[in-house]
Amino acid sequence: MSFISKDDVRHVAKLAELEFDDAETDKITSELDRILGHVAAISKVDTSNVAPTSHTLKISNVFRQDVKKESLSADEALSNAPEEQDGGFLVPKID
Amino acid sequence: MELPLNFYPAHKLNKMLRQKQVSASEIVDAVICAIDKAEARMHAYLRVESKEMAQAAAGFDSKSDALAKNGSISDFCAIPIAIKDNICTKGITTTCASKILSNYIPVYDATVIKRLKAAGYILSGKANMDEFAMGSSNENSYFGPVKNPWDLERVPGGSSGGPAASVAAGTAICSLGSDTGGSIRQPASLCGVVGLKPTYGLVSRYGLIAFASSLDQIGPFTRDVEDSARLLNVICGWDENDSTSIGSAEAGSQDYTKYLGCSIKGLKIGVPKELMVKEVDGEVRQKVNEALALAESAGAIVEEISLPSLEYALSVYYIIAPSEASSNLSRFDGVRYGYRNRDAATLRQMYKKSRAQGFGPEVKRRIMIGTYSLSAGYYDAYYEKAQRVRTLIINDFNNAFKKYDVLISPTSPSTAFRIGEKAGDPLKMYMSDICTIPVNLAGIPAISIPAGLSSEGLPVGLQIIADTLREDNIFRMAHALEEAIGFDSHPMYLYK
Numbered sequence: 001m002s003f004i005s006k007d008d009v010r011h012v013a014k015l016a017e018l019e020f021d022d023a024e025t026d027k028i029t030s031e032l033d034r035i036l037g038h039v040a041a042i043s044k045v046d047t048s049n050v051a052p053t054s055h056t057l058k059i060s061n062v063f064r065q066d067v068k069k070e071s072l073s074a075d076e077a078l079s080n081a082p083e084e085q086d087g088g089f090l091v092p093k094i095d
Numbered sequence: 096m097e098l099p100l101n102f103y104p105a106h107k108l109n110k111m112l113r114q115k116q117v118s119a120s121e122i123v124d125a126v127i128c129a130i131d132k133a134e135a136r137m138h139a140y141l142r143v144e145s146k147e148m149a150q151a152a153a154g155f156d157s158k159s160d161a162l163a164k165n166g167s168i169s170d171f172c173a174i175p176i177a178i179k180d181n182i183c184t185k186g187i188t189t190t191c192a193s194k195i196l197s198n199y200i201p202v203y204d205a206t207v208i209k210r211l212k213a214a215g216y217i218l219s220g221k222a223n224m225d226e227f228a229m230g231s232s233n234e235n236s237y238f239g240p241v242k243n244p245w246d247l248e249r250v251p252g253g254s255s256g257g258p259a260a261s262v263a264a265g266t267a268i269c270s271l272g273s274d275t276g277g278s279i280r281q282p283a284s285l286c287g288v289v290g291l292k293p294t295y296g297l298v299s300r301y302g303l304i305a306f307a308s309s310l311d312q313i314g315p316f317t318r319d320v321e322d323s324a325r326l327l328n329v330i331c332g333w334d335e336n337d338s339t340s341i342g343s344a345e346a347g348s349q350d351y352t353k354y355l356g357c358s359i360k361g362l363k364i365g366v367p368k369e370l371m372v373k374e375v376d377g378e379v380r381q382k383v384n385e386a387l388a389l390a391e392s393a394g395a396i397v398e399e400i401s402l403p404s405l406e407y408a409l410s411v412y413y414i415i416a417p418s419e420a421s422s423n424l425s426r427f428d429g430v431r432y433g434y435r436n437r438d439a440a441t442l443r444q445m446y447k448k449s450r451a452q453g454f455g456p457e458v459k460r461r462i463m464i465g466t467y468s469l470s471a472g473y474y475d476a477y478y479e480k481a482q483r484v485r486t487l488i489i490n491d492f493n494n495a496f497k498k499y500d501v502l503i504s505p506t507s508p509s510t511a512f513r514i515g516e517k518a519g520d521p522l523k524m525y526m527s528d529i530c531t532i533p534v535n536l537a538g539i540p541a542i543s544i545p546a547g548l549s550s551e552g553l554p555v556g557l558q559i560i561a562d563t564l565r566e567d568n569i570f571r572m573a574h575a576l577e578e579a580i581g582f583d584s585h586p587m588y589l590y591k
Contacts, residue, residue: 042481047487050487095444
């Protein structure tokens, strides 16, 4: 039984902003199929009365006071920029 | 053979520094000498700070009289410590062993680094690792693998292979790593050192480049359990910059060293049969059982128990961790930092090409699994289902800790395997973490301590697991067992 097809892989790659050539698509489809086949074992577990856990700590809405604080300077923020212009990150045009 | 200074634990060096029996420069010289002799063969470091170490040591030595007078030679003052390269060090490249961050220079220090700096530590260098902390063998580093100091044809474990190997080989006195599914404990086991994953939320993740945010924790690699407690003292505690940090500004500081040297008489040890799986190597099983026998002679009570949902922990982890990773790694797009593809004509092409060229194969596999598990149509069956099974795993641990003080298991099902042995089979590699993964899913603490050497001379690790925020039980048991086991071997052949 196949858990993921090449079309699925192309679709997921689009979502993940990755790209694979044909040979890579073949390879990763078979790898993912094996992995997903293994993890699909959880479908056998009875979780009918069980709530999902997203996080082990019982915390919510951890806010700080809405008070102005020091932040990064523009120079610091741009210090690793591959390309910058006029204090902004320069990127190719949107297609 | 008399051990050189670079193999001493920090607590011993600290005593000698305070009593002026040794200078910081002598300690740093011993570490640099070891690095010169062994590092090229091991590749535990991506960046060594030799000049800076020598300068820092000289600086300490010139002030040491004054420091000694006002009692401020703290535990890790002038101690050379290696830092895993996914922990941000201001002004010093932090690459996550990835091409996509090979030139990234953080503009801030991680909170743990700030705390180490305040404690007067010396940065020995940035340690090699599996790319973005994804791996169990340190074979996934863009910059090349780390070799196990005990046998250079074998892996040190991962993803914190560099931090583990450097402490084992004496090219650092201690180190910091990170653990998401076993990435501190498993390499500690394969390298014969002590590795601790604290309770989730006990150590700030601010400045740890995120892999899986509900699982990641920073923790110490040390030569012995006493150093582990001391280093945890320095790095733990509430941080306003980490919204998943436990505690508060008002909470006082902890001292875990008070749990060392305590009797384990009457402590109840549970041994989960689901972690003594058939994959566990015979010699590993034997060493763990020998340690359990020692615990019993010291008055602890040992019982086999069952945590049935642990059978699914690996599957749960390999859905949840990649899902969280797919979200965390979406920031690497060539825009603000890191590798950018220069041939792209459009923005989207730039994203795709930068990521396709910048990430290694294991990272891409996990991003793909995660994106798939979170996508419409599959979210319920994979991600949400995994979260429900995660609850069952947490419940199993909660029930176990009602009766038992600690749980003990092997850390890794085998000793160090050969380089290339599992690299071609992702699933086989994932099985390396079968004993460590359940702990991260529950957010509870666990330590790996050396339990002995196999007949091939390779370290075997023993894992001690405790309930949330019960590091006291971890240290009680770990210290007592460390004493009883008496492991005192080092890969000295490297220096012959």
